[in-house]
Amino acid sequence: MTTGPLKEAFALYDQLKKEFTSPKADIAKCGQYLAKLKIYLTELSFLLPGERAASAEELLLAREVLETGAQWSIRAKDIPSFERYIFQLKTYYNDYNATLPPSARMYPLLGLNLLRLLAQNNISEFHTELELIDPDLLNDNVYIRHPIQIEQCLMEGSYNKVWHSRANVPAEEYAFFVDILVGTIRDEIASCSEKAYDSLPLPDAATLLYFKSEAEVVAFANERGWKINQKDKKVYFRETDLDATDIPADQVIHQTLEYARELERIV
Amino acid sequence: MVEKAPSKPKAGDSKDASAASSEPVPMEIVKTPEELKAESDAQLLADIKQNIHFLDRAVATLEGRFTTRALRATASIRKRLNPDILAQALNVHFTEETPRKQSLLEKIGKTSSAMDVDAPAPESGKEAKTFLPEHDIYLSYLVLLYLHDQKQNDKGMSLAKELVQAVQTINRRTLDQLAGRIYFYYARFYELADKLTEARPVLLAAQRTATLRHDDDTQATILNLLLRSYLHFNLYEQADKLVSKAAFPEDASNNQMARHMYYLGRIKAMQLDYTVSHRHLLQAIRKGPTSPASAGFQQAVNKLAIIVQLLMGEIPDRAVFRQPILRKSLLPYLQITQAVRVGDLAKFQETLGQHAATFRADKTYTLILRLRHNVIKTGVRMISLAYSRISLKDICLKLQLDSEEDAEHIVAKSIRDGVIDASIDHERGFMKSRETKDLYSTAEPQAAFNQRIAFCLNLHNESVRALRFPREAGTKDLENAAERLEEERKLAKEIVDGDLEDDDMGEECPRLVGPNILLLEADFWISGEQQNGI
CATH class of the missing domain: 1.10.8 (Helicase, Ruva Protein; domain 3)
Structure with missing residues (x-):
């Protein structure tokens, strides 16, 4: 039986859905709806399972709301909020998967979450998440495959392919994270370049780092503390090695004392 | 410690230590099967009695090593258990008629009254001492083992539940080691029934209690059980959090330590921390039992260790694949290793496709997927070793990459990751390998030396701490010694x-x-x- 608060929640969710799917969705308004809906949900044994087990209907509603919330966060470009929604959704995807029918939005959202982890350069968590996904889907599901391919390219170092992957994203929401990813790639390339090159001509650095103008390179170089020689138009990464000749006196003394003490104990 | 692992992380724990040799085999007189059976039964009963006696001593002297001995001897008893013997043992050693005795007898399909007749009278008359909770739990443990080996999961589960409740209410330090075993089989039965998640709250609560009571054995066992339960569902995040919050007792038995190291290795491998992972796995291999009975554990650890080693860019020793117990199960891994070693991407993909099902069952599939870029890296390394200077275009051709830009990025990344020691000249488009530095001019040897000294000193200290002095050494002042x-x-x-x-x-x-x-x-x-x- 549909009880009072549940009915109201459903009504509100319908409104939200209408607003969210309309071509000119008002992001702020959707946010308000979501906030109200979440209050309703707390009354319906949403966060803390109470005495009675939540009915499938309630769970379904909660999942729908959270999924919409996650999508809304992407549109509102609010990553922390997206993270929160995903964390809440995971319970519904993993622990209630026996009682609930599978959601059509599950894999797009999980894929998005994977992409988010990549964009934040959080590779270890990316793999942890990957373990929770059915291995058969890794290659078959277009939403999951995309972040996995990006990750492989990142690991190999084929940054070019990542750069071009922006063109063929499986869903429009993905573009948001791929754009952030570009920043991550740039940092990666920068840290590789520091080690691999002694110096780079400015125009070449611009192409390597996917910058459009040399001015951008200069700004970026200042941020990372690279030296730019304006005369020969080159970026210099390396300071001459001075630190190698240092004798680690402190460490040696400490170790020797340690040996002496230990030996004394043995004798 | 030669104590056998309670079970292996992978399936196949029904096979146990081959300890049947302790049975006396009469050589001269050919006896009828009945006589032989009677003899082995008597021997078995005597063994059980001996163990009960050990428990008595453990309680009397508060020394855990007697319990350890009793549990160690249980491994051989376990193989010989049958309902008749169990019923006899229960009748002999349960000096009081408790509800537990009834329930135990029921579980093995015997009724109390029927067996009273069969029980050897002289034995029961002799045992006039008090009935300890340790006896109760130990005999129940035997029944539990029997039910487990007979695959009577429903009965086993209900008995395990009962016993867990019992050990939770009785707070006795002499029970600790037994409690650890009980929890182990509790979780095992739940796992067999595919209800592992349901056992988790109980285990978590028990883990807290064990920690408060400084009950190292139970603590170690339960921590491993929890990790196993998390990893069973690929919940690496939760497992990692558990490990970071709960300390593993240092004094845990080697077997538990080995399993713990294996789980840590798996978590770390998932998180791409291969060096740490490999260290844990090595320890698991070294500390783990090496008897054929624990082949399952050894195989699982070695599989993972090989993949992790490959992921670190090292090639495992060929000898690993030759060990008799491992050879067959490691075959797919050998092929993968060969593909990585020569840097052949096509062969790698082929092997991966061929053994995909095996790798998935071993839960190494996703790790192996990550190896792809290692194949490329190996290629880069080979090139850097062979050429002191090579154009990016040639690298691109050699590694069958799509474009020169890709090649440049890949080489740059390899340099940053420390795979090769080289530099790129962008303007002229080549990679130049740096000349190998004289290692002995750096602090490296000193660090390595220090590490070894530290290891030796630590070993010495540990050995001193583990020294055991026989009582007989002090015979001269015997009166004083006891006092x-x-x-x-x-x-x-x-x-x-x-x-x-x-x-x-x-x-x-x-x-x-x-x-x-x-x-x-x-x-x-x-x-x-x-x-x-x-």
């Missing part, structure tokens, strides 16, 4: 407030160890302070 032992024990007990009795080395010789531990601890604090000072 002093008693006194020292009291002292040690007061000092550590009941901590020592389940402390693996503390229990063996309080006379020596009591003050020694304090000494070591003091030293530890001093060195700690000094380190902080620097």
Whole structure:
């Protein structure tokens, strides 16, 4: 039986859905709806399972709301909020998967979450998440495959392919994270370049780092503390090695004392 | 410690230590099967009795090693158990008619009254001592083992539930080791019934209690069980959080330690921390039992260790694949290794496709997927070793990459990751390998040397701490010895407030160890302070 608060929640969710799917969705308004809906949900044994087990209907509603919330966060470009929604959704995807029918939005959202982890350069968590996904889907599901391919390219170092992957994203929401990813790639390339090159001509650095103008390179170089020689138009990464000749006196003394003490104990 | 692993992480724990050799085999007279059976039955009953006796001594002297001995001997008893013997043993050793006895007899399909007749009378008359909870739990444990081996999961599960409740209510330090076993089979039965998640709350609660009681054995066992349960569902995040919050007791038995190391290795491998992972796995291999009975564990650890080693960019020793117990199961891994070694991407993909099902069952599939870029890296490394200078275009051709830009990025990344020591000249488009530095001009040898010295000193200290002194050594002043032992024990007990009795080395010789531990601890604090000072 549909009880009072549940009915109201459903009504509100319908409104939200209408607003969210309309071509000119008002992001702020959707946010308000979501906030109200979440209050309703707390009354319906949403966060803390109470005495009675939540009915499938309630769970379904909660999942729908959270999924919409996650999508809304992407549109509102609010990553922390997206993270929160995903964390809440995971319970519904993993622990209630026996009682609930599978959601059509599950894999797009999980894929998005994977992409988010990549964009934040959080590779270890990316793999942890990957373990929770059915291995058969890794290659078959277009939403999951995309972040996995990006990750492989990142690991190999084929940054070019990542750069071009922006063109063929499986869903429009993905573009948001791929754009952030570009920043991550740039940092990666920068840290590789520091080690691999002694110096780079400015125009070449611009192409390597996917910058459009040399001015951008200069700004970026200042941020990372690279030296730019304006005369020969080159970026210099390396300071001459001075630190190698240092004798680690402190460490040696400490170790020797340690040996002496230990030996004394043995004798 | 030769104690056998309670079970292996992978399937196949029904096969146990081949300890049947302890059965007496009469050579001269050919006996009828009935006689032989009667003899082995009598022997079995005697063995059980011996174990009960060990438990008595453990309770009387508060020394855990007697319990250890009883549990060790259980491995051989386990193979010979049958309902008749169990019923007899229950009738002999349960001096009181308790509900537990009824329930145990029911579980093995015997009724109490029917068996009373069969029970050898003289034995029951002789046993006039008090009935300890340890006896109760130990005999129940035997029944539990029997049910497990007979795959009577429903009965086993209900018995395990009962026993867990029992050990939770009885708070006795002499029960700790038994409790650990009970929890193990509790979780095992739940796992067999595919209800592992349901057992988790109980285990978590028990883990807290065990930690509060300084019950190292149970603590170690349960922690491993929880990890296993998390990893079973690929919940690496939760497992990692558990490990970071709950400390694994240092004095845990080697077997538990080995399993713990294996789980840690798996978590770390998932998180791409391959160096740490490999260290854990190595320890698991070294500490783990090496008998054929634990082949499952060894195989699982070695599989993972090979993949992790490959992921680190190292090629595992060929000898690993030759070991008789491992050879067959490691075959797919050997092929993968060969593909990585020569840097052949096509062969790698082919092997991966061929053995995908095996790798998935081993839960190494996703790890192996990650190896793809290692194949490329190996290629880059080969090139860097062979050429002192090579154009990016040639690298691109050699590695079959899509474009020169890709090649440049890949080489740059390899340099950053420390795979090769080289630099790129962008303007002229080539990679130049740096000349190998003289390693002995750096602090590297000193660091390596220091590491080894530290290891040796640590080994020495550990051995000193683990020393056990036979009582007979003090025969000269025998009267004093007993007294002093008693006194020292009291002292040690007061000092550590009941901590020592389940402390693996503390229990063996309080006379020596009591003050020694304090000494070591003091030293530890001093060195700690000094380190902080620097």
